[in-house]
Amino acid sequence: MGEIIVNAVLTVKAGLADQVFPILSTVYKAAQNEPGCLRYTLHQSIENEHQFMLYEVYQDEAALETHIASDHYKAYREQIELYLEDRQVTKYVEMTF
Known part of the structure; x- marks a missing residue:
């Protein structure tokens, strides 16, 4: 199957955006050191300061499963x-022609 791309969009409850930075920072730093994690970036919406996007690229499904099973991911979740209004996660594979 190849690389797995995960796009996670988190919408934080109003007024709580600053309080999630330490949580997001911890999972961000830990995930970057995982074997099979090729890219893990954090973005904040320009239009809505309470919306964040995690863009993740994993070598394969096994690397993603390792991430989900990690202690730092479980702690993050x-x-x-407590701070989330909404969480949308979509997994993708690259289309090749």
Whole structure:
């Protein structure tokens, strides 16, 4: 199948954006050192300061599963849940012609 791309869009409850920075920073830094994680970037919306996007590229499905099973990912999911209004995650594979 090849590389797996994950696009996670997080919408934080109004007034809580600043409080999620430490949580996002921790998972961001840890994920960058995972074997099989080729790219892990964090973005904040220009139009909505309460919306963040994690753009992740993994070598393969096994690397993504390793990320999801990691302690830092589990801690991130538990901690961030209190602040979220919405969370949308979509997985992609690159189309080749």
